[in-house]
Every structure is written in structure tokens, then in C-alpha cells.
Amino acid sequence: MSVRSLVYKELRWLRHNISTVLLVLVVLPSIVALGTVAFQQVIPRDTPVAVVPADDSVTEDEMTAMRGVTTLFSQPHSYEADERDAAMRALTREELYAVVVVPPDLLEEDADVTVEMYVEEEIVPYEQPSMAITGILRYQAGQLLPADVDVERIAVGDDRTLSEFLVSVGAMLVTMLFAFAYVPYVVADEQQVFRRIRVESSLWQLLAGKFVVLTPLLLVPVGTFQAVAWYLDFSVALLAPAAIAVTLLTFVYLTAISLGVMFLTRFRPVGRMANVVIMVGALTFSNLVYPAGFFSPLRREIAKSSPLHYSMVVQRGVSLKGHHVWLYGDYLLGLVGFTLLSLCFLAGTVHYYDRGGYRG
Amino acid sequence: MAEQIRFDGVSKSYGDVVALDGIDLTIRRGEVHCLVGPNGSGKTTLLDLLLGLERPTAGTVTVPDVPIGCSFQSPTFYPGLTVAENLDVFARLSGCPDEAWRERLVDLFELDRVGDQLAGTLSGGWAKKVDLALGLLKRPTYLLLDEPFGDLDDASKRRLLDFLSGYCEGDRSVLVVTHHVSRFEAIVDRLTVFDGGRIRDDGAVDGTAHDRYLEVLESG
Numbered sequence: 001m002s003v004r005s006l007v008y009k010e011l012r013w014l015r016h017n018i019s020t021v022l023l024v025l026v027v028l029p030s031i032v033a034l035g036t037v038a039f040q041q042v043i044p045r046d047t048p049v050a051v052v053p054a055d056d057s058v059t060e061d062e063m064t065a066m067r068g069v070t071t072l073f074s075q076p077h078s079y080e081a082d083e084r085d086a087a088m089r090a091l092t093r094e095e096l097y098a099v100v101v102v103p104p105d106l107l108e109e110d111a112d113v114t115v116e117m118y119v120e121e122e123i124v125p126y127e128q129p130s131m132a133i134t135g136i137l138r139y140q141a142g143q144l145l146p147a148d149v150d151v152e153r154i155a156v157g158d159d160r161t162l163s164e165f166l167v168s169v170g171a172m173l174v175t176m177l178f179a180f181a182y183v184p185y186v187v188a189d190e191q192q193v194f195r196r197i198r199v200e201s202s203l204w205q206l207l208a209g210k211f212v213v214l215t216p217l218l219l220v221p222v223g224t225f226q227a228v229a230w231y232l233d234f235s236v237a238l239l240a241p242a243a244i245a246v247t248l249l250t251f252v253y254l255t256a257i258s259l260g261v262m263f264l265t266r267f268r269p270v271g272r273m274a275n276v277v278i279m280v281g282a283l284t285f286s287n288l289v290y291p292a293g294f295f296s297p298l299r300r301e302i303a304k305s306s307p308l309h310y311s312m313v314v315q316r317g318v319s320l321k322g323h324h325v326w327l328y329g330d331y332l333l334g335l336v337g338f339t340l341l342s343l344c345f346l347a348g349t350v351h352y353y354d355r356g357g358y359r360g
Numbered sequence: 361m362a363e364q365i366r367f368d369g370v371s372k373s374y375g376d377v378v379a380l381d382g383i384d385l386t387i388r389r390g391e392v393h394c395l396v397g398p399n400g401s402g403k404t405t406l407l408d409l410l411l412g413l414e415r416p417t418a419g420t421v422t423v424p425d426v427p428i429g430c431s432f433q434s435p436t437f438y439p440g441l442t443v444a445e446n447l448d449v450f451a452r453l454s455g456c457p458d459e460a461w462r463e464r465l466v467d468l469f470e471l472d473r474v475g476d477q478l479a480g481t482l483s484g485g486w487a488k489k490v491d492l493a494l495g496l497l498k499r500p501t502y503l504l505l506d507e508p509f510g511d512l513d514d515a516s517k518r519r520l521l522d523f524l525s526g527y528c529e530g531d532r533s534v535l536v537v538t539h540h541v542s543r544f545e546a547i548v549d550r551l552t553v554f555d556g557g558r559i560r561d562d563g564a565v566d567g568t569a570h571d572r573y574l575e576v577l578e579s580g
Contacts, residue, residue, distance in 0.1 A: 189439070190438060190440070192434070192436055192437075193436050193439075196430075196432070196436040196437065196450070196494065197453075198412075199411050199412070199413070199428075199430055200450060200453045200454050
């Protein structure tokens with residue numbers, strides 16, 4: 001009888017938590033199933049690549065021919081001959097993952113030409129694909145173009161190991177975990193004191209206190225990553241001022257989102273599950289590890305519209321590649337704007353919570 | 361005349377549910393005022409409106425700019441801090457560094473016995489004592505108590521009654537929200553009876569609060 005009674009209790013509980021149950025059992029599986037649409041191939045067929053003429057003598061027909069060949073493994077972007085520096089800059093900012101320099105006489109029979117393909121050494125997950133692509137490009141160009149075409153892969157930047165690359169990614173993952181799991185848990189744990197805080201102070205000040213303490217606290221796990229990196233003799237600078245600034249900015253906007261979700265759902269379990277869904281979604285679709293363009297054009301577009309993607313690019317740029325932060329000035333400006341937007345979202349949800357009182 | 365808390369034509373609804381309906385009420389200075397009524401009669405909603413935790417659907421709540429302290433029906437403190445730390449945090453928040461007053465509250469509620477204990481691990485009675493102490497920290501002009509006896513033992517109830525009877529000397533007021541008026545019989549100056557979100561009766565009492573309440577209930 002007692003099992004029957006407890007089964008009855010479980011059924012009643014399910015009824016009272018129907019929104020959480022639906023989120024976990026219906027919405028989440030639906031999102032995961034729908035998310036598979038964004039995985040179409042395992043070779044990088046849709047990475048953005050620049051096609052740049054070597055000089056002014058390269059004809060439009062030759063450019064068109066080379067774009068046709070590169071379409072097999074990329075999304076080609078055309079540049080003018082005098083825009084080569086711009087293309088190389090885009091390469092270092094991960095707007096592009098290769099720069100293909102088209103020589104003249106590509107369509108001349110018996111001409112002996114060399115196509116240069118520049119890739120960044122620090123983007124380790126693209127290293128081996130780019131080698132394969134060089135071979136494909138060499139073969140396809142030889143088959144399709146009249147000239148005798150060689151393709152030379154030229155690596156720019158410093159040689160990095162996959163481990164070094166992943167250390168900078170790991171620091172971003174910890175930031176996400178801290179923002180989406182730890183902070184909402186801590187704030188939810190103190191929900192019982194909200195009424196007194198609202199009388200004696202305000203929820204705004206409570207949240208300000210949380211941000212003031214928890215944001216610098218994030219430096220502890222980041223510092224731990226750095227200490228391990230030093231121990232392993234990795235060349236990664238996670239504690240460079242610019243890297244710290246980007247990491248903390250990322251933490252602030254992610255935390256504003258996660259806390260906003262908690263206030264919006266009045267700290268019900270559905271809020272915690274929603275945060276898990278958002279975290280997994282952001283992790284999956286922001287291309288923190290693989291270049292945008294791996295798996296599908298859809299994923300490339302999603303990643304290109306994800307602030308987390310740009311946080312990763314900037315953090316990687318300053319901590320792994322040693323770039324000056326101002327190379328990413330527009331990214332930073334966008335991230336600051338998104339942070340302000342996220343804080344507005346949080347403010348709106350706190351106001352909603354305040355207006356609705358504790359009753360919900 | 362000192363400013364007083366006033367409710368003028370105050371109503372509060374949650375969707376179709378009317379919690380308070382056209383309340384006109386004044387909480388005077390220097391009195392122990394008891395709000396009494398059955399469960400769900402709107403007493404706690406009135407308290408929430410007074411504290412600004414809720415907004416009235418209609419009418420006006422006037423609250424003078426004087427210190428107001430509150431002990432809630434369910435204890436509200438940081439469960440992850442010790443009792444002493446909670447007192448410290450809320451003393452800082454309410455801007456009352458009066459150490460002697462704080463010590464008096466610690467003695468009154470015997471909080472030195474649990475000072476180092478995490479507040480989240482306290483029993484119901486101790487939790488209520490901590491909440492009462494937090495409400496009194498800034499020595500408020502208006503002290504609002506929602507079911508102040510909670511899980512208190514008899515000796516603690518006695519001490520609290522003695523304390524409250526002396527607290528209103530001068531122009532301080534205590535507003536007690538309860539559905540057990542008989543327990544406060546000895547100290548209540550004014551009684552307001554709530555039922556169904558409306559005031560059924562409001563007036564001064566002198567040791568007759570419980571009888572008055574029964575009369576109102578019996579009158580239907």
C-alpha cells in the first residue's frame with residue numbers, strides 16, 4: 001500500500017511541476033532532435049574563406065574559376081587585389097579560416113602557377129582539415145583548370161598544440177558553468193530572504209552585491225587554468241588583462257541571462273532546467289572549438305550570431321595568439337552592447353518579479 | 361500629531377480573487393494594534409501592502425518616513441550564514457550600529473545560545489526568535505509582527521509579551537497580525553477584525569479583545 005501511496009504522490013508531484021516535466025521530457029528532446037538538422041557533414045565544407053587576386057593582372061574569369069574550385073570545401077568571399085591585408089586581418093579575427101591567393105594565368109594552358117593558401121597555425125582544429133583541403137584544391141584545380149596548378153599551404157602565426165588550444169576553450173566552459181549553474185543555485189538558495197531584503201534594501205542591491213563578489217571570484221578558476229597551463233609549459237595567457245576583461249564581460253552577460261530566467265520563472269525548477277537548455281544550446285552552437293562552417297552552413301550562421309562565439313574569438317586572440325585586443329574593437333563593442341542588453345533583460349525580469357510579489 | 365500609517369479605500373486583487381476590499385484603517389502611534397481574522401481574511405496582504413511588497417489594486421497606503429521593522433510569518437534570513445552573521449548583516453543594512461540594543465535583543469531571545477549556528481539549521485522556534493530579532497534591530501517606530509508566537513515555547517512567549525507591552529511607551533507602535541487574539545489579550549489597545557478581505561470591526565479594547573472578537577464572529 002505504501003508504494004501505491006507514494007506512486008500517487010509522484011503523480012501529484014508531476015501534475016504540480018508540469019512545466020518542468022514538459023521542458024525536460026518534451027521541449028528538451030525536441031530541441032536536441034531539431035538540433036541535429038544543424039549537423040550535416042563532418043568535413044568543413046562551409047568555412048568562410050577569402051579568395052584574393054595576387055595582383056591586378058588576375059582576371060575576373062580566373063577569380064570565378066578559383067571561387068568555383070574553393071566552393072567544394074568553403075564559402076568563398078571575394079576580395080580585390082588591394083584588399084589582401086584586409087583578408088589577412090579577417091583571417092586573424094576568425095572571420096575567415098583561410099586566404100586563397102589566386103595567381104595570374106590560371107586559365108592559360110601550359111602555364112605553371114602556384115596558388116597560395118594561408119591558414120592560421122593557432123586554429124588547431126583546422127590544421128589537419130586545411131592540409132586535406134590543400135590536397136583537394138591541388139587535385140581539383142589540376143582537373144578543372146587549364147594551367148598546371150600547384151597549391152602551397154602557408155601557415156601563419158605560432159605553432160600550437162591541441163592541448164594549448166583547448167585550455168583557452170576550457171576557461172570559457174568554466175565561465176559558462178559558473179554563470180548558468182553556480183550563480184542561479186546560490187541566488188535561489190537565498191530566495192527565502194528576498195522579502196526582508198526588499199524591505200530593508202532592494203533586490204537590485206542584492207544582485208549588485210552578487211555581481212561585485214562573484215565576478216572577480218571567477219578569476220580563481222581562470223587562474224587555476226593558467227597555473228596548470230604554466231605547469232604544462234603551455235604558451236597561453238589567460239590572465240592577460242584583455243583576456244580577463246573579455247572573460248569577466250562574458251560572465252556578466254551570461255549571468256544576467258541565467259538570473260533573468262530565474263526571476264522570470266520565479267525560481268521554479270523550470271527556470272533551472274531552462275538555464276541548462278540555454279547553456280547546452282550556447283555550447284553546441286557557438287562553435288567554441290571548431291571554426292564556424294564545420295558541420296553545416298546553418299551552424300555557421302548561428303555561430304556568427306552568437307555573442308559567445310565572439311567572446312571565444314577575442315579571448316583566444318589575446319590569450320593564445322597574443323594579438324592586441326584592439327584588433328577586436330568592434331567585437332568588444334558588440335559584446336559590451338549585448339552585456340547592456342542582457343542587464344536590461346535582468347532588470348526587466350526583476351521588475352516583473354517585484355511587481356508580482358512573492359506569490360507568483 | 362505624529363504621522364500615522366493609513367489605508368484609504370485600499371483594495372487588492374489577484375486575478376479574480378479579491379484579497380482586500382475597500383479598506384480604511386489607521387495604525388496609530390503608541391498602541392499595540394491587533395489585526396485578527398480567520399485564515400485567508402487578508403491580514404497578511406495588508407501587511408505586504410504596508411511594507412511595499414505588494415501594490416494596491418485601488419486606494420492609497422500612506423506610510424510615514426519612520427523606521428519600520430517586521431517579523432514575517434515564515435522566517436526570512438540568510439540560511440547559509442550563522443545567527444550572529446545574520447544579525448550583523450541586517451544591522452549594517454538597516455544602518456543601526458547600536459550595539460547595546462543588539463545585545464539586549466540577543467539576551468531577550470537568548471540568541472547567544474545559537475549565535476554560531478547556521479541559521480538554515482535552526483528549529484522552528486529558534487528561527488522565529490531570529491526573525492523577531494531581525495525585525496527589531498533598528499528599534500522601529502512601527503513594529504509589524506506576523507504571527508509572532510509561531511513555534512515559540514511558553515517562556516519565550518511570556519518574555520516577548522512583557523517586552524512588547526513596554527515597547528509602545530512613547531510613540532512606538534506594534535501591529536500584530538494573528539488569528540489567536542486571546543494570546544495578546546493583556547497588551548492589545550486596538551482590535552481590527554478582518555473577514556473575507558473586509559473590516560468587520562475596528563475599535564479600542566481594554567482587556568476584552570478576545571470577547572470582542574467572538575462577538576463579531578457570532579454576529580455573523
